[in-house]
Structures are given as C-alpha cells and as structure tokens.
Amino acid sequence: MLTHLSLKHFAVVSQAELTFGPGLTVISGETGAGKSLLVDALGLLSGLRADSGVVRHGAERAELVGEFTLDDVPTAAQWLREQDLDEDSTDPDPRCLIRRVIRADGGSRAWINGRPVTLVQLGELAAQLVEIHGQHEHQALLSRPSQLALLDAYARTTVECRAVAEAAGRWSALLREREELSAQGDVSDRIDWLEHQHAELERETLEPESIEQLLLDHRRQAHASDLIEASENAFRQLGGDDGPSVSRALQQVRHELQRVTGHEPRLNEVDGMLAAAAIQLDEATTLLDRIRGDLDIDPSMFDAIERRLARLHDLARKHRVAPDQLATRREALGLELEALRGAGERLRKLDAEIETARLHWRQAADVLGEKRRQAAGVLAKATTALIGELGMGGGHFQIAIEPSGSDKPDPNGGERIEFLVAANPGQPPRALRKVASGGELSRISLAIEVAALGLDAVPTMVFDEVDSGIGGAVADIVGQKLRALGASRQVLCVTHLPQVAAQGHAHYRVSKAAADGVTQSQVQLLDAEQRQEELARMLGGVELTHEARAAARRLLSDVS
Template sequence: MLTHLSLKHFAVVSQAELVFGPGLTVISGETGAGKSLLVDALGLLSGIRADSGVVRHGAERAELAGEFRLDDVPAATAWLKEHELDEDDASSGSGCLVRRVIRADGGSRAWINGRPVTMAQLAELTAHLVEIHGQHEHQALMARGSQLALLDAYAATAPERRQVAEAAVQWSALLRERDELVAQGDVSDRIEWLEHQYLELERETLDADSIAQLLLDHRRQAHASDLIAASESAFAQLGGSDDVSVSRALQQVRHELQRVASHEPRLSEVDGMLAAAAIQIDEAGSLLDRIRDDLDIDPSLFESIEQRLARIHDLARKHRVAPEELAAHRDALEQELDALRGADRRLEKLDSEIEKTRLAWRTAADALGAKRRKAAGKLAQATTALIGELGMGGGHFGIDIEPLPADKPDPNGGERIEFMVAANPGQPPRPLRKVASGGELSRISLAIEVAALGLDAVPTMVFDEVDSGIGGAVADIVGRKLRALGASRQVLCVTHLPQVAAQGHAHYRVSKAAADGVTQSQVQQLDADQRQEELSRMLGGVELTREARAAAQRLLDDVT
C-alpha cells in the first residue's frame, strides 16, 4: 500500500507531501489545477519514460519519491530479496522507498531503498505495487499477462497453475536433454578416442601423493652420492672417535665445569644445558646413521624413476594440464565416456519420459483451462452488468479464450486470453487494449476490478478521470463502486464529480495560484468542513450558495 508521496519541482508543483491510508482517496480540483499530476508522478515512479517537460520551470530537476508498505505484497518482498534490494535493517519494518529524479536536460535516475537501479528494475518492482487505470500508456489491464493473472485470481486457480508450471518445468528439462543428446550425432568415434586417452592415463599412478613421492625419490637418487658423503662427514664430526668431534668436545667442557661448579652455582645450570645438548647430538648422530644406511646409489632405479617422470610430463603436455591435474582429467574423461556409452539407452528412455510428462502437463492444463472457462463466463456476466450500471448501457464484456498449440510446455497453461469489449449496442467486441475513449476505458477497468472483488494481486489501484462523460445517478454508482473496491484494495481516484468525491475515505484538493508571474499548484488534505466546501464548489461553481452547501452535506450524509 502507498503510504507517502513526495513531489518537488514537478511540473507546476513546487513541493508537496501526501500521506495515504487504506480505502478510497479522492483527488479533486479545478480544471487545469494539476490534479492528474499525482497520477503522472506515480506513473513516473513506475518506470515510464520521462522528458524534461515535467521539470518545473526554472528548476534543475524534479524529484519524486513514494513509500510503500509491503505487509500484503509478498511478490514485491520476494523481488526485493532476489535482487538484493531489501532493507538490511530489521527496524525499518516491511516497507520500500522508491525515488526518481528527472533532470532539466532530460536525464533520469532511479533508486530503490537508496540503491541505484535501472528503469526496467523500477518498472518490475512497481508492477507489484501500483496499477494505473485511465491513460492507455498506464493501463495495466491492457497487458494479456495482467488479464490472465486477474482471471486466475478470480477463479482461484493457484493449485492448478502450480501443477501446470511444475509439469512444464519437467517437460522442458527432458526436451532440452533430448536435444543435447541428438545434437551429439554419432558418438562412436568420440568414444573410441576417449577410450584411448583414458587407458593411456589409467596405466599411470597419478594421484597427487604418488607424484609428490616420485619427485622426492628422484631428487634423492639424483643427489645420492652428495647425500651419502654429507651424512658420513656429519656423523664423524658429531660422534666419531676423533678428539675434535662435537660429542667429545662437549664431554671435556662439562668435565672442566663440574670441577669448579661448587664455587659458582650457576655453572650447574650451564652443565644441565650442555647435557641436554649432548642428548640431542647423540640422537642426531643416530638419525644420520639410519639415513646413511637407507641411501644407496642405484643407477637402474634412478633410470626407472626418470622414465616414469618423463611419461607423466609427456601426458601433462599432451592433455595441456599440470601433472598434479592429470588424475582429475582422467576422471573427467571417464565420466564423459560413461555418459556417451549410455546415450543411446538414455534416448530410448527419454522418449517415453517425455510423453509421460507431456500427458501430465496436458492433464493439468486441461483442469486449469476448465476452471478458467467457467470463471470467465461468470466474470464476463458480472462485468457486463456493471458496465451497464456505469452509464454504458448496451455495452458488453467478454473473455476470449484461445487454445495454444500443445507441442510446447507453457507454464501458464494451454490457452491465452483476451478481454473483449463492446462499449455501445450494435458494436462488435474489440480487445480492451484498443478501446479508444479514456473515460470508457477507466469505467470498464473499474467494472472489471469490482466484478473481480478486488482479487488483483496489486494492492494500490489508481483511477484517472474514471467519471469522464457521466453524471447524475451514474456518477453516484461509480462513486459507490469505487468505495466498495476500497474495502479490499487501496484506491486513488482523480475526479471532477461531487458524487464520486463524497464517497472517499480521504479527500485531497489541488488548487493553483499565480506567484511572481508563475503558476503554482498546491495539494491540501481536507478535513470535514473543507470537504463540504469543496463539494459545494464542485456542485455550484465559483459562488458557494446555501443550497450548494446543503446538497454537499446530503452527499456526505448518504455515504454508507
């Protein structure tokens, strides 16, 4: 639901702040005062194309902002989350702020919850929030998708639509799989080539640990003589029988310190350190001795290791991967081989699976279509009756249902629909999107929405000049229908008729005045007394008579 609308330097409006609540809000004003500018502002916030003409004369840019409560719009909440445009701050509540700036040079930018977005993204989001009825370029019910959504809401087809969509997804996936397999053509040559590549790799031990150990063995054999010489020399220096060995030197140092340690207690601490060092040196010597025993110069072993390393490097170059990646490459070849070997068998199974899912989709689509056709008759009858009540006697509303080819998995079902209207007696029905009169279009839209009991998923509906070309009793009916619609949806209506304005739960008046030679419009929310005055003006013109005020009060008193 729209809760707040802010305008700044927009057309003839210098600045305006409007607060909206549930129910029916009416907007009135003198001709040319700019009351339809509020509808235009919502249209621009819905992503329609803008030009520099909407920027107030003398200003650099026009700024528009709308705040929406999303408690009852799960589709909008899901869209925001999907596009990572939802509010991170939980204290902000379930709300959304959309903003748009149009510069005097014609440029335009948009934001959702403070983050810049494209006009397409703005339009996608606001399609879940606002529906504008009246002008052709704003008319949501013009689109067949919106018409289908309204019919489905009226028919309560959510379970059937879900079954159709699920069957369509399964059918589409199987069709894609079959197309991919067929596109492969004869794969026997590919299988033969893959088998040769795979067996060549399979003959080698290619896991990372084995290759690392092979490289270590190669380095050990390549430097075996140096390793042996270094080990023997180190062993001799650490613990050999020579008087200059490290072990013997430590023993001599400890003996000399022990003779005088009684005179300096700290020397005992030094002796302890040297004793620990002697243990470490003995252990190091033992390890050197074992290493030396393990080392052996073996030319045949070295040659074998080099040959194996050469084969691994040749395979890596051939397959254009690093040696440590050969095992993963071998596994990938094996997977592809398994898939290709089973392709023929899979194709045979696919045909039966595709037929099974097609029948499942067809069954679900038939059930959905039957429910739509039954509801379409009821909605058409109810809307036709309402069109007559709204001053279009003899008019007729119908819903054409056209079957679609059953060879493709359409998630929306097996038919497409078109709202058809004959506005006057004797006229052939025409698509709603081709109805020429803006006033007729608004009243037909109102009749459809009222007949559908406000089941449209969009929470805010805007009717621009819905009462164009009517008056008297028909105007009273239009007002009552709008108020009835306001019981289930937020409704904003621009009107010039007092019978319609009196039905509003809230009332805004747009007025204009000249200041410093520049025309400006102001928007004011009316209290009870001001509403009576505004209705009196709408009834009686410039001069407000006692009779006009009394008539205005009667209109307000008649509201139920």
C-alpha cells in the same frame, strides 16, 4: 499502499505534499486546475518516459517522491531483496521510497530507497505497487499478462498455476538434456580416444604422494655419491671408531668437570646439559649410520626412475596439467567416458521421460484451464451487470479463452485469454485494449476490478476521470462501486462529479491561482466543512447557493 506523494516544480505545481490512507481518496478541482497531474506524477514514478514539458516554467528540474508500505505487497519486498534495493529486513513495517528527477533539458534520473535505478527497474517495481485506470495507454488491464493474472487471482488458481509451471519446467529441462546429448552426434570416435587416453593414465601410479616420493628417490640417486661421502665423514667426526671425534671430546670434557664439581655446584647443571647433549649425539650418530647403510649407488635404479619421470612429464604436457594433477585428469576422463558410454541408453530413456513430462503438463494444464473457464464465466457475468449499472446499458463483457495453438508445454498454461467488450447494444465484442472511449475504458476497468472483488494483487488503484460522460444515478453507482473497492484496496480517483466525490474517505481539492503573472496549482486536504463547500461548488458552479450547500450536505449524510 501509497502513503505519501511529494511534488516539486512539477508542471503548474510549485510544491505539494499529499498523504494517503486506506480506502477511497477522491481528488477534485476546476477544469484546468491540474487535478490529473497527480495521476501523471504516479505514472512517471512508475517508469513512464518524461520530457522537459513537465518541469515548471523557470525551474531547473521537477522532483517527484512516492513512499509506499510493503506489508501488503510481499512480491515487491522480495523483488527489492533480489535487486539489493531493500532497506532493513528486520523492520516490522517495511517501506519503499521511489524518487524521480526530471531536468529542464529533458534528462531524468530515478532512485529506489536512495539507490540509483533504471527506468526498467522502476517500472518492474511500480507494476507491483500501482495500477492506473484511465484514458492512457499504460493501463495494466490492457495487457494480456495482467488480464491473465487477474483471472487467476479471481479463480484462486495458485496451486494449479504452480503445478503447471513445475511440469513445464521439468519438460524443458529434459528437452535441453536431450538436445545436448544429440548435439554430440556419433560419439564412438570420442569414446575410442578417451579409452586410449584413460588406459594410458591408468598404467601409471599418479597419486600426488607417489609422485612426491618418486621425485625424492630421484634426488637421492642423483646425489648418492655426495650423500655417501658426507654421511661417512660426519659419522667419523661425530663418533668414529678411529681417531678423534666429537663424542670422545664430549666425554673428556665431562670427565674433567666432574673432578671439580665439588668446588662449584653450578657445574653439575653444566654436566647435566652435556649428558643430554651426549644422548642426542648418540641418537644422531645411530641415525646417520642407518642412513649411510641405506645409501647405494645403483645406476639401473636411477635409470628406471628417470624413465618413469620422463613418462610422467610427457603425460603432463600431453594433457596440459602439472604432474601432480594427472590423477584428477584421469578421474575426469573416466567420468566423461562413463557418461558417453551411457549416452545412447540415456537418449532412449529421455524420449520416454519427455513424453511423460508432456503428459503430466497436459493434465495439469487441463485442470488449470477448466478452473479458468469456470471463473471466466462468473467474472464476465458479474462485470457485464456492473457495466450496465455504470451507464453502459446493453454493454457486454466477455473473457475469450482459446487454445494456445501449441502442444509445447507453457508455464502459463495451455490457453490464451483476452478481455472483450461490446460497449453498446448490437456491437460485436472487441479487445479491451481497442476500446476507443477513455471514459468507457475507465468504467469498464472499474467494473472488472469491482467484480473481481479487489483480487488484483496490486494494492493501489488509480482511476482518472472514471466518471467522464455520466451523471445522475449512474454517478451515484460509480461512487458506491469505488467506495466498495476501497474496502479491499487503496483507491485514488480523480473526479468532477459530486456524487463520486461524496463517497470518498478522504478528499483533496486542486485549485489554481495566478501569482506574479504565473499560474500555480495548490493541493489541499479538505476537512468536513471544506468538503461540503467543495461539493456545493461541484453541484452549483461558481455561485454557492443555499440549495447547493443543502444538496452537498445530503450527499455526505447519505454516505455516512
């Protein structure tokens, strides 16, 4: 719901701040005062293109700001999250701020919650927040998708629409799978190639730990003579049987220290350390002897290792991977080979699955279509009755439903719809988007919305000059219908009729005056007394007579 609208240097408005609540808010004013500028401002906040003409003369730029609550628009809140434009998600009263600046040179910029956005993004969000009905081409009800959405809301087809969309999605996924498999063509050559490549890899032990051990064995054999010589020298020096060794030297040191430990107790600690070192030395010598025994210069083994390493490197180059990644490559080839071997069988199964999915969609679409047709008849009848009440006697409203003409599963169902209207008796019904009279179009839109009981998902509806060309009892009815619609939706209405203005829950007056040779418009929220005066002006013109004031009081008392 729109809660706040701020205008600055916009057309003839220097600055205006408007607050809005639920129900029906009416906007009145003298001809040329600029009352429709509020509708224009909402249009620009909805992403319409602007030119420099909307910038007030002498100003560098016009600035428009609209604030909306989102508690009644979960789809808009979800859209903001998906676009990373949302505010604090824990706020129990989520809000959205839309700002647009139009410069005098014709350029413009837009922001949502302080973040810059494109006009496309602005339009996508605003389409979920505001719906404008008037004498402009951007009315939502002129588009077929909006008409279908309204009919579905009226028919309460949420479950059926979801079933149709899911069935169409399943059919599309299966079709894509078949197209991908069919695009592969004859895969026998590919299978033969894969089998050869896979078998070649299968003949080798390719696990990374096996390759690591092979490299270690290769280094050991390549340096076997050096390893043997170094091991023998080390063994001889550490604890060999002949000649001096570290082990004998350590034992001699311990013996000499033990003879004098009685004179210096701390030498016991030194002896303990040397004893531990002797144990470590014995273990090192034992391990060194075992290693020396394992080492052997074996030219045939070395050649075998070299040949295996060469094969692994050749395979790695062939498959363009590192040797330790050959096992992963082998698994990938095996999976592809398995998939291709089953491609023919899968294609045969897919044909049956696709046909089954199409039949499931057809069944779901038939259920949805029947529910739409039933609701269309009821909605058309109610709207036709309201059109007559709104001063278009003999007018007729229809909802044309015809097959889409394609057996291809469509997520929106199997039919196309179009709102048709005959504004006068004897005229053939025409598409709503082709109705020429703006006033008629506004009243028809009002009739549709009232007949639909405000089920349109958009929370804020704006009606611009909906009462154009009517008066008397019809004007009373228009006002009553707008007020009734305000029970379920926020409604803003620009009007010149006192009968309509009297029905508002809130009333703004737009007036103009010249200051320093420049015409300016001002917007004022009226209290009860001011509202009575405004209705009297709308009834009686410039001269406010006693009779006009009395009539204004009667209008207000009839509503209350």
